[in-house]
Amino acid sequence: MWPLATDKPKHLLPLAGHPIISYSLRALAAAGIKEVFMVVGFKGEQIASSLGDGSEYGVTIQYLHQRRWTGTASAIEIARESVGNETFLALYGDLLIDQTCVNTVLGKARECSKVMGVVRLKQEGKSEYGIVELKGDDVARIREKPIAKRDSGILINGGIYVLDGDIFRSIKKTSRSARNEYELTTSLQRLIDGGQVVKAAVVAGEGWMDIGRPWDLLGANERILSNLEPQLKGTVESGAVVNGPVFLGDDTVIRSGSYIEGPAYIGEKSAIGPNCRVRPYTSIADEAHVGSFCEVKNSIVMAHSKVPHLSYVGDSVIGEQCNLAAGTITANIRLDEAPIRMRLKGKLTSSGRRKLGAIIGDWVQTGVNTSIMPGVRIGQNSYIGPGVIVYEDVPANRMVLARQPLIMKTRKRRL
Secondary structure, three states, X not given: OOOOOOOOOHHHOEEOOEEHHHHHHHHHHHOOOOEEEEEEOOOHHHHHHXXXXXXXXXXXXXXXXXXXXXXXXXXXXXOHHHHXXXXXXXXXXXXXXXXXXXXXXXXXXXXXXXXXXXXXXXXXXXXXXXXXXXXXXXXXXXXXOOEOOOOOOOEEEXXXXXXXXXXXXXXXXXXXXXXXXXXXXXXXXXXXXXXXXXXEEEXXXXXXXXXXXXXXXXXXXXXXXXXXXXXXXXXXXXXXXXXXXXXXXXXOEEOOOOEEEOOEEEOOOOEEOOOOEEOOOEEEOOOOEEEXXXXXXXXXXXXXXXXXXXXXXXXXXXXXXXXXXXXXXXXXXXXXXXXXXXXXXXXXXEOOOOOOOOEEOOOOEEOOOOEEOOOOEEOOOOEEOOOOXXXXXXXXXXXXXXXXXXXXXXXXXXX
């Protein structure tokens, strides 16, 4: 998730004005689960500060701190004293799930005290998820990522489980994986190999999404906005048009000449326009500004960021406190229209998206007439000078400048 999760956990990145993890909490509450133990690590204090006691989401949260980040099995182990020998539901915090997804897993748990939620992967190619093999509806084998398998019908680990006290005894006997982590899936496989039954609950893909890469934020944002409840709390000036489902926060102004196409979310105390266009599946956070003759399409603009005039932001994620100068363009499609690739962990990785713009960290500024090519990421607190065309990722805390040579010749004076 670099550069968006440099100084904050990715679980707090916003989707339609709310942190990613809040949607899972609401799904749990809707399914009747009210007591939550949340195991936190990186910047855990930010998560606790943001979510509080959980009452806003219909649950009560107790925070458990994982001091050493040594894998998912270790995280579950931390909850041992809290849950005791009771049956409990566990899920990864970077998932976007709905109530139906939770109910499917809980329903299967009526048959067995150990359940693993699995998702049918429809796309072909190499799977980047753990693969689950079944015998009937029993889990027979779990293989960790990645494996090369061209099969549109494979089942992947959904990261949602119903477990009991047996898992803690298995964790104690679990050794480190090839990734040097204690994997929960390894502990589950130990139980299966020992003769215990682990049932599979096949979860519909529409109710489940893993948010592990920057472009996943755009997909998740689209899902959330597809179910947006429109509400106009702010001010829409005469001459502005709001068309379709749009949420407009308190003290936000849509100025004359602006055209807002829903579904779209615009937070509190923001200024939109005059004379700009906000296209569908755009989320604009609190105290942001999109100004004159700008167009923002299918993008996320985070809090306190500004796109003041004459700019285009398409299929992009803009971090907090950014300022895009006049004429800033985020290109979002290749000339050959091939899927956009992004460099992740040193390797070019296909996003699978025909359109994907820039991923920009917090506190980034651009100069006038900056052009950012598809799939480029810019690290936080970097400055892109005027007239620069950015073809590759820019690390954090950099200044990127370009200066063209000037040729000056004497010109005859006009009479």
